[in-house]
Amino acid sequence: MTVAYTASDRNNVTCQTLAPFRWYRYTGTDEGYLTNACPEDFQCGSYSQIWLNDSLPDVNEGETLKSVCIRKKNSCCAAKTTIRAKNCTDFVIYFIIPVPDCANYCYEAPKEDPALSSNKDPICDGDVESFPALVWIIIISLGLLLLLMGLLVFVRGRLKRKNRLQTEEGNEIKNLPPLYDRDPQIKRTRFNRNMLNNTRI
Structure with missing residues (x-):
């Protein structure tokens, strides 16, 4: 205009x-x-x-x-x-x-x-469109870099979540009482064995 x-x-x-x-x-x-x-x-x-x-x-x-x-x-x-x-x-x-x-x-x-x-095709000597190609190369490279960084962040987040779940699961197992305290049948069997041993003595 x-x-x-x-x-x-x-x-x-x-x-x-x-x-x-x-x-x-x-x-x-x-x-x-x-x-x-x-x-x-x-x-x-x-x-x-x-x-x-x-x-x-x-x-x-x-x-x-x-x-x-x-x-x-x-x-x-x-x-x-x-x-x-x-x-x-x-x-x-x-x-x-x-x-x-x-x-x-x-x-x-x-x-x-x-x-x-x-x-x-500018008539001027030396006018070539090399700069636009360079610009697009830079833009594409930055896009790929951002995509890679996003993928790394995602994988890292998944690994952290997995480790956290494994740690929480391990802590829950550690906090459980011994099996014989949780199962009445096992507890009675252990009690009977102790009584038998005391009788033999």
């Missing part, structure tokens, strides 16, 4: 849906520059906008980090972060990062109807 488009109210906003961790080129403007001025209410089609709080990327900078602000309500910079950017002489590409719900990247005025297209 661009500053030339303004939503009528909060109920008529248009939220961008972009896959994060990819290079994008905005084709609705000649150069594809993010605006470096704080947008007004509902500009760029939303109540929350992302704008460049930095200098425009220069060709000589190569791939660089630029500061961006997220505008919300009456705050021009309710949150701040950085994104990767590169000036490819004829246009600029940005490495899109996850953003809050309905926070639109806000670009300069368009040359035609706004359109945002993915630049899977």
